[in-house]
Amino acid sequence: MKVSFAERYEGVTGSAIRQIFALLADPEIISFAGGNPAPVTFPSEALSEIAARLIREEGASILQYGGTAGVPGYLAQVKGLFEAEGLHPADNELISLTGSSQGIDLMTKAVVNPGDVVLVESPTFLGALQTFKLYQAELQGVQMDEQGMVMEDLEEKLKTYHPKFVYTIPTFQNPTGRTLPADRRRKMVELCSKYGCLILEDDPYASLRYAGQAQPSIKSFDTEGIVVKLLSFSKTISPGLRVGAAYATPEIIHKFNLGKQGQDVHTANLNQAMVAEYIKSGAYPEGIARNIAYYRGKMETMVEMAKTVFPAGTQVVAPEGGMFLWVELPEGCDATAAFGKAVENKVAYVPGTHFYYDGGHNNTMRLNFTMVDEERIRAGMKRLGKLFG
Amino acid sequence: MKVSFAERYEGVTGSAIRQIFALLADPEIISFAGGNPAPVTFPSEALSEIAARLIREEGASILQYGGTAGVPGYLAQVKGLFEAEGLHPADNELISLTGSSQGIDLMTKAVVNPGDVVLVESPTFLGALQTFKLYQAELQGVQMDEQGMVMEDLEEKLKTYHPKFVYTIPTFQNPTGRTLPADRRRKMVELCSKYGCLILEDDPYASLRYAGQAQPSIKSFDTEGIVVKLLSFSKTISPGLRVGAAYATPEIIHKFNLGKQGQDVHTANLNQAMVAEYIKSGAYPEGIARNIAYYRGKMETMVEMAKTVFPAGTQVVAPEGGMFLWVELPEGCDATAAFGKAVENKVAYVPGTHFYYDGGHNNTMRLNFTMVDEERIRAGMKRLGKLFG
Structure with a gap:
């Protein structure tokens, strides 16, 4: 039987990010695409x-x-x-x-x-x-x-x-x-x-x-x-x-x-x-302090690398917290088109276009730093830099 | 600020059953109003x-x-x-x-x-x-x-x-x-x-x-x-x-x-x-068997009592399982109106009208037997019988 679905589903096709995650099973890929907290932080x-x-x-x-x-x-x-x-x-x-x-x-x-x-x-x-x-x-x-x-x-x-x-x-x-x-x-x-x-x-x-x-x-x-x-x-x-x-x-x-x-x-x-x-139990503030200590160095490393690997004119603002670094490449750089090439080069991110309700902004990308150790952050950022260099 | 809520909420006022539950804190009330499994059955x-x-x-x-x-x-x-x-x-x-x-x-x-x-x-x-x-x-x-x-x-x-x-x-x-x-x-x-x-x-x-x-x-x-x-x-x-x-x-x-x-x-x-x-672990079928053994006697007791306490012309069909007994009193008996009196007499049920999308059917009620022991089932059914006798 042909099912007639409700109008609310028109144009709703599911998260592009979830499709990206499916590509990332390869452990050699250094993935900045996630949005998950690091499991070592779970009590x-x-x-x-x-x-x-x-x-x-x-x-x-x-x-x-x-x-x-x-x-x-x-x-x-x-x-x-x-x-x-x-x-x-x-x-x-x-x-x-x-x-x-x-x-x-x-x-x-x-x-x-x-x-x-x-x-x-x-x-x-x-x-x-x-x-x-x-x-x-x-x-x-x-x-x-x-x-x-x-x-x-x-x-x-x-x-x-x-x-x-x-x-x-x-x-x-x-x-x-x-x-x-x-x-x-x-x-x-x-x-x-x-x-x-x-x-x-x-x-x-x-x-x-x-x-x-x-x-x-x-x-x-x-x-x-x-x-x-x-x-x-x-x-x-x-x-x-x-x-x-x-x-x-x-x-x-x-x-x-x-x-x-x-x-x-x-x-x-x-x-x-x-x-x-x-x-x-009183453990909550201490747990958060441990998470902060664990993430801060990763964030600093990623920001430091971002300032050197990307082409001149790239906008990167160091966040004061959270899990993400946002990169605006110079106009003309296309992070959406480059995604396939990035995965071939064993590095991944989320093209920024997915976060805009009206698309576009192909020069942007979101990088997550919580799930990757600092050495791999450095290596991954170098791979990314080559892609847009 | 006056909030303008979405049209989907028009006429949705919440479950009448939940309002009934709020009345039943009194431990002297023998409640057949619930729909919960008995906690002793939880593994x-x-x-x-x-x-x-x-x-x-x-x-x-x-x-x-x-x-x-x-x-x-x-x-x-x-x-x-x-x-x-x-x-x-x-x-x-x-x-x-x-x-x-x-x-x-x-x-x-x-x-x-x-x-x-x-x-x-x-x-x-x-x-x-x-x-x-x-x-x-x-x-x-x-x-x-x-x-x-x-x-x-x-x-x-x-x-x-x-x-x-x-x-x-x-x-x-x-x-x-x-x-x-x-x-x-x-x-x-x-x-x-x-x-x-x-x-x-x-x-x-x-x-x-x-x-x-x-x-x-x-x-x-x-x-x-x-x-x-x-x-x-x-x-x-x-x-x-x-x-x-x-x-x-x-x-x-x-x-x-x-x-x-x-x-x-x-x-x-x-x-x-x-x-x-x-x-x-293999415990599931055995757990279900224990639940059945625990509930069967309650169901039989309630059915047996229902056949004697309610007025002539009451329809009660013994269910082959589950958690509920449905009672259709003779036309003219009003289980909806009698609910307040029932609670005064320390017994409770759900008036059947609440289960009809279009209301009415005030001669019906739902009785739950899983949460009450057999002695209290007998006592509660007698109280119910007096209400409609």
């Missing part, structure tokens, strides 16, 4: 002990159906982390998520009718673009400079398109590594308030800061409940556990709850309780 | 040991991002279970789910545009109704008799409404406990094939059979790939782990995969691997 021993204890001692509740809002002990830890940032969520302003990605889905589900506009950083996280497309949102990009979203362009787009929300990764953005400074964060809230637009603040990298000063959360400037803030443990504890959270007004959280009931009923209790127990 | 010791070992020995992959399709070792076990039913899924015909409920969402997402018709058993599972509403499906009910969906009415509805799919729980249905016999299963596939309609076969209770003969899966009659079959471990291992699977054509599974990428990226690796290791 396996602690989580192994915690999981065993939780199931043994609390199996009757851990293995039973749970509430859609989340495991109370987990939500208490989430609240504590937000409070440490100077935020003050009430109990009914929080919900646990099956990975913070689910928050991107639930936000879009809550407010977007087909044809409604969502503003995105240009470029932005690929997974979010796919989610927005599946809700048939119309995407419009906001220009970025070295400090992230340009506020003049944001205001222009707010005026022109009356978007439902702005999606932003304000700290060590994926893919650019850029961080929005505090004054722009404040301005973003002012502008969105003025034009009646919500903000989805997705901030999974903020804890991984290798240099500079922490910036206040966009949510900290929110006096009207227009900011929905996501919390992720994927880059600080483990992505495979699929545990995250959202903080928003009770009205919005209620819609998230209804939308989540229909998807997965609730996030697995064990996974929430494991993260809660790990944080409660 | 806590085995899962505790498995979880600890998996994280300790395979933390680097278990705690890392995984593939959307699922953990290979888990999919291999899922395949084995389907093969034991005489089904033969290819590798690209399977996907792991964050609870089989996610399959109801992904199916609707894959094929339903707003206004498209979905046929449901009348009555049916509440959670599915909410999911369908969030995709703005138009619901139409198919009549049931004591053997489940009535094929004449199904054909009539297929002809009249050109539905996208039929949603069915063929074995020990929620809420009625009824089981569709093999000849109707075959007929359902023939009719749906004739009228170009897909079937979503949701079969979470089938393993819990206390009497009678196992019926072949609807999927076993499917020669054209029109049946999407869901697999759940929520009633046989643990609902809190949120692990399930779907089996369908590669074309449909591809759409599930894209739709799932946008929701939770993938199901937590640990939870899939725990279920896989548990099945691999």
Whole structure:
């Protein structure tokens, strides 16, 4: 039988990045294409002990159906982390998520009718673009400079398109590594308030800061409940556990709850309780400090190499944290076309074009440094340099 | 700011059952309102040991991002279970789910545009109704008799409404406990094939059979790939782990995969691997046998009591398995109106009206027997009988 699929799937073909990953099984390839944290940073021993204890001692509740809002002990830890940032969520302003990605889905589900506009950083996280497309949102990009979203362009787009929300990764953005400074964060809230637009603040990298000063959360400037803030443990504890959270007004959280009931009923209790127990043990800040120490040298090595191997006119800005280095080659260099050649030469990256909702920008690429040791970073960057030299 | 929510939320107010659960904190209330498996059936010791070992020995992959399709070792076990039913899924015909409920969402997402018709058993599972509403499906009910969906009415509805799919729980249905016999299963596939309609076969209770003969899966009659079959471990291992699977054509599974990428990226690796290791250990059939032994007596006690406590003219059919007993009181008895009085008298059930997409049927109720011991089943049924006597 010929199946007639829903209109929302028109033009949705899956992530180009996943197709790239399939090419990278060859261990000789030095891959800067990934976006994964390094496995050595996972607190396996602690989580192994915690999981065993939780199931043994609390199996009757851990293995039973749970509430859609989340495991109370987990939500208490989430609240504590937000409070440490100077935020003050009430109990009914929080919900646990099956990975913070689910928050991107639930936000879009809550407010977007087909044809409604969502503003995105240009470029932005690929997974979010796919989610927005599946809700048939119309995407419009906001220009970025070295400090992230340009506020003049944001205001222009707010005026022109009356978007439902702005999606932003304000700290060590994926893919650019850029961080929005505090004054722009404040301005973003002012502008969105003025034009009646919500903000989805997705901030999974903020804890991984290798240099500079922490910036206040966009949510900290929110006096009207227009900011929905996501919390992720994927880059600080483990992505495979699929545990995250959202903080928003009770009205919005209620819609998230209804939308989540229909998807997965609730996030697995064990996974929430494991993260809660790990944080409660006091090991979390120390774990993050270890991750930072492990990643900082890699980032510095990659930046140092990037400044020497690429042709004159290449733009590289050292990120202050996160997992990615963004490279803008001189106009005329084509990182999209060169990808096949790169793989032949045993080095890989993600062509930057994939991160733009409207394509183009073939002179850009995203390089990940978390999964490769420093010696291989040097070797891989040399191979890359030859490709564009 | 006044938030304008998406049209899909119009009329979606949340599960009435969840509001009922909130009333039942009082331990003196004998509650037949639940739908949970009994915690004593959870294999806590085995899962505790498995979880600890998996994280300790395979933390680097278990705690890392995984593939959307699922953990290979888990999919291999899922395949084995389907093969034991005489089904033969290819590798690209399977996907792991964050609870089989996610399959109801992904199916609707894959094929339903707003206004498209979905046929449901009348009555049916509440959670599915909410999911369908969030995709703005138009619901139409198919009549049931004591053997489940009535094929004449199904054909009539297929002809009249050109539905996208039929949603069915063929074995020990929620809420009625009824089981569709093999000849109707075959007929359902023939009719749906004739009228170009897909079937979503949701079969979470089938393993819990206390009497009678196992019926072949609807999927076993499917020669054209029109049946999407869901697999759940929520009633046989643990609902809190949120692990399930779907089996369908590669074309449909591809759409599930894209739709799932946008929701939770993938199901937590640990939870899939725990279920896989548990099945691999050989303990699964024995665990199910223990559950059956534990539930059978409760079911028999409840049926026996139901036949004596309710007024003449009450219809009660003993289910051959599952978790629920369905009661149709004589016309004029109002189980919806009596609910408050029942709670005052320290007994609870779910008024049957909540399971009908179009309401009504106030003379019906659903009784769950898995969470209450036999003595309390007797006491609770007596309290119920007085209410309607």
